[in-house]
Amino acid sequence: MISRFADLVKALPRRGPSNPFHHRCHPPVPPPRARAMSDLRAPEHQVAGHRASINKLGPLVDGAGLFYKPLQAGDRGEHEAAFYEKFSAHPAVPSRIRDAFFPGYHGTRLLPTAARPDEPHPHLVLDDLLAGLDAPSVIDIKIGACTWPPSSPEPYIAKCVAKDRGSTSVVLGFRVSGARVVGTGGAVWRPERPEIKALDTTAVRRVLRRYVSSVADEGMDCALAAAVYGGEGGVLSQLRELKAWFEEQTLFHFYSASILLGYDANAVSSAGVGGGVRVKLVDFAHVDEGDGVIDHNFLGGLCSLIKFISDIVDETPKTPPLGPTFRSEKGTPNQTVGNCPSLQTDGNPYLFSNPIF
Amino acid sequence: MISRFADLVKALPRRGPSNPFHHRCHPPVPPPRARAMSDLRAPEHQVAGHRASINKLGPLVDGAGLFYKPLQAGDRGEHEAAFYEKFSAHPAVPSRIRDAFFPGYHGTRLLPTAARPDEPHPHLVLDDLLAGLDAPSVIDIKIGACTWPPSSPEPYIAKCVAKDRGSTSVVLGFRVSGARVVGTGGAVWRPERPEIKALDTTAVRRVLRRYVSSVADEGMDCALAAAVYGGEGGVLSQLRELKAWFEEQTLFHFYSASILLGYDANAVSSAGVGGGVRVKLVDFAHVDEGDGVIDHNFLGGLCSLIKFISDIVDETPKTPPLGPTFRSEKGTPNQTVGNCPSLQTDGNPYLFSNPIF
Numbered sequence: 001m002i003s004r005f006a007d008l009v010k011a012l013p014r015r016g017p018s019n020p021f022h023h024r025c026h027p028p029v030p031p032p033r034a035r036a037m038s039d040l041r042a043p044e045h046q047v048a049g050h051r052a053s054i055n056k057l058g059p060l061v062d063g064a065g066l067f068y069k070p071l072q073a074g075d076r077g078e079h080e081a082a083f084y085e086k087f088s089a090h091p092a093v094p095s096r097i098r099d100a101f102f103p104g105y106h107g108t109r110l111l112p113t114a115a116r117p118d119e120p121h122p123h124l125v126l127d128d129l130l131a132g133l134d135a136p137s138v139i140d141i142k143i144g145a146c147t148w149p150p151s152s153p154e155p156y157i158a159k160c161v162a163k164d165r166g167s168t169s170v171v172l173g174f175r176v177s178g179a180r181v182v183g184t185g186g187a188v189w190r191p192e193r194p195e196i197k198a199l200d201t202t203a204v205r206r207v208l209r210r211y212v213s214s215v216a217d218e219g220m221d222c223a224l225a226a227a228v229y230g231g232e233g234g235v236l237s238q239l240r241e242l243k244a245w246f247e248e249q250t251l252f253h254f255y256s257a258s259i260l261l262g263y264d265a266n267a268v269s270s271a272g273v274g275g276g277v278r279v280k281l282v283d284f285a286h287v288d289e290g291d292g293v294i295d296h297n298f299l300g301g302l303c304s305l306i307k308f309i310s311d312i313v314d315e316t317p318k319t320p321p322l323g324p325t326f327r328s329e330k331g332t333p334n335q336t337v338g339n340c341p342s343l344q345t346d347g348n349p350y351l352f353s354n355p356i357f
Numbered sequence: 358m359i360s361r362f363a364d365l366v367k368a369l370p371r372r373g374p375s376n377p378f379h380h381r382c383h384p385p386v387p388p389p390r391a392r393a394m395s396d397l398r399a400p401e402h403q404v405a406g407h408r409a410s411i412n413k414l415g416p417l418v419d420g421a422g423l424f425y426k427p428l429q430a431g432d433r434g435e436h437e438a439a440f441y442e443k444f445s446a447h448p449a450v451p452s453r454i455r456d457a458f459f460p461g462y463h464g465t466r467l468l469p470t471a472a473r474p475d476e477p478h479p480h481l482v483l484d485d486l487l488a489g490l491d492a493p494s495v496i497d498i499k500i501g502a503c504t505w506p507p508s509s510p511e512p513y514i515a516k517c518v519a520k521d522r523g524s525t526s527v528v529l530g531f532r533v534s535g536a537r538v539v540g541t542g543g544a545v546w547r548p549e550r551p552e553i554k555a556l557d558t559t560a561v562r563r564v565l566r567r568y569v570s571s572v573a574d575e576g577m578d579c580a581l582a583a584a585v586y587g588g589e590g591g592v593l594s595q596l597r598e599l600k601a602w603f604e605e606q607t608l609f610h611f612y613s614a615s616i617l618l619g620y621d622a623n624a625v626s627s628a629g630v631g632g633g634v635r636v637k638l639v640d641f642a643h644v645d646e647g648d649g650v651i652d653h654n655f656l657g658g659l660c661s662l663i664k665f666i667s668d669i670v671d672e673t674p675k676t677p678p679l680g681p682t683f684r685s686e687k688g689t690p691n692q693t694v695g696n697c698p699s700l701q702t703d704g705n706p707y708l709f710s711n712p713i714f
Binding site: 145146150161171173250291292293294296300303307 | 528558
């Protein structure tokens with residue numbers, strides 16, 4: 001794709017040894033104190049995208065609130081950096097929208113990596129969206145039936161169309177790209193990539209239910225639906241605020257971007273409400289100029305996601321029945337399975353046991 | 358496409374001489390008095406689709422409020438009839454939505470046609486959406502970035518994708534399929550099909566402005582924007598009511614359907630308000646089952662159209678400056694050109710004279 005932010009791309013740092021620690025900062029947001037390289041590590045809670053390893057570039061976190069995302073290959077990385085530069089300074093973007101729904105942007109930085117120790121690579125310096133969450137439950141949802149900007153080259157479009165049609169994107173207007181759900185006692189459910197790729201409509205609905213269930217391995221009680229999805233500051237109210245902006249904004253078209261949902265499983269399960277619910281947009285390598293037209297593709301998918309989530313809230317009790325009496329050891333029938341009417345199992349509490357697909 | 362309403366399709370009348378005047382009626386709506394064949398004629402105000410002629414099947418009207426649409430070739434016609442049967446009797450469709458936004462359906466009828474006098478052809482019997490309008494100004498807008506149901510055969514999908522990408526559908530989420538605008542003194546502007554097919558984003562915006570301009574041949578004053586698009590009962594308020602339904606309804610996906618806008622140019626231009634504004638959905642040959650998912654494709658395009666139209670309302674005066682002092686003879690500069698700020702012509706009132714593209 002030819003970058004629509006070409007003027008900004010020219011100004012970005014290129015990888016190479018001549019400028020190993022160049023750090024561009026978005027002026028209004030002073031960068032937090034730089035951490036030593038030894039502090040950086042691969043994030044524990046990443047659910048989609050490449051993971052950093054000895055052979056692969058991947059994001060890093062510093063444990064103090066910053067997330068370093070390596071610029072992607074081709075022009076995608078530079079395009080994403082150019083988007084962040086433009087978006088973070090755009091006078092027509094309401095500060096409430098920027099602060100509530102987008103990662104804070106602190107410029108780019110060349111970093112040596114485990115994959116290429118002698119060849120520093122430019123990274124976006126962003127807020128770590130999961131910082132401060134003790135036990136993050138996370139889901140990454142790629143929004144839009146169409147993930148390709150219309151100006152993309154034909155082979156790229158053909159590849160994207162195949163993926164969009166092969167996943168739930170065309171039918172639902174979104175697809176789940178990754179999930180990590182922390183259940184009772186810290187048990188983590190994280191489906192592998194082949195499972196994620198195979199999700200159909202029914203399975204997507206189940207994943208969205210599982211995301212708000214207090215048991216990770218034994219069916220779905222949707223016990224956290226009211227706390228995480230519903231109520232003031234919950235996912236639904238945040239998504240609706242975002243929707244209102246998308247009904248009006250004609251600045252950007254967010255092809256192939258994701259909505260990342262996060263909450264603290266420890267905080268929400270102990271209090272029954274709250275839990276630091278976060279709704280953030282991520283992944284802007286294919287954002288296009290809006291040219292005075294709303295992003296109907298993103299908006300349609302967002303409305304579809306809202307309907308899926310509001311259906312779950314509507315069919316679950318307002319007060320989540322949390323507490324030890326509603327939990328059980330593995331293999332013991334309990335009362336939690338019946339909390340979602342549409343998941344009634346005819347008395348068999350094991351019908352939705354692992355795997356859920 | 359394999360019909361998703363197969364059970365209903367079996368019950369529909371087939372063309373053939375054995376049952377020349379079969380008439381299926383939707384029970385709750387008694388059919389108006391049958392007209393003699395000689396009363397039927399091609400509608401004057403059709404703006405899209407095939408027109409009836411000696412060689413071609415096309416819709417007919419009886420002048421008494423009914424519109425006869427020949428079932429299309431292949432399974433499209435039977436699919437559309439099956440949709441009408443299902444939709445008109447569906448208990449989950451609010452009667453307000455059905456009555457306000459869809460043509461009344463009165464079954465099907467085998468009719469001899471000019472194209473095939475010896476071979477009666479099944480027709481949908483529908484309300485004539487423009488009945489009662491003295492001087493109908495009409496625009497047909499195909500909604501959705503994607504016009505193909507996902508279950509369609511590959512060659513059909515490839516053909517539709519090419520059309521969607523070659524028109525404004527992918528970029529805007531809709532495309533204009535036809536228009537007819539009645540101006541001062543009854544002058545009619547009706548772009549031909551090649552002009553319509555060539556419309557880009559800028560030209561679509563101009564067509565939507567021209568649709569509410571009181572002069573058909575000399576630029577665009579947007580003098581009717583407040584009366585037709587804005588205000589109580591105007592296009593915008595009707596589209597927003599439709600949007601609210603699309604945010605919730607998961608019964609049908611309206612691929613390749615159009616929104617038809619109509620108003621009476623005589624009534625609106627004499628009164629300055631009202632004018633029998635109509636907002637109707639038409640063309641259901643590719644409607645698919647919703648399967649519990651909202652029609653995010655139609656909804657996204659609808660939101661995009663709403664934004665285009667609300668932009669026009671926002672930039673024009675609330676009270677349309679109608680009346681003889683604001684009109685002029687051809688070639689005489691007048692005050693109407695400057696009513697749309699974005700159409701300011703630096704004092705040259707002829708800049709947007711015909712053609713507008």
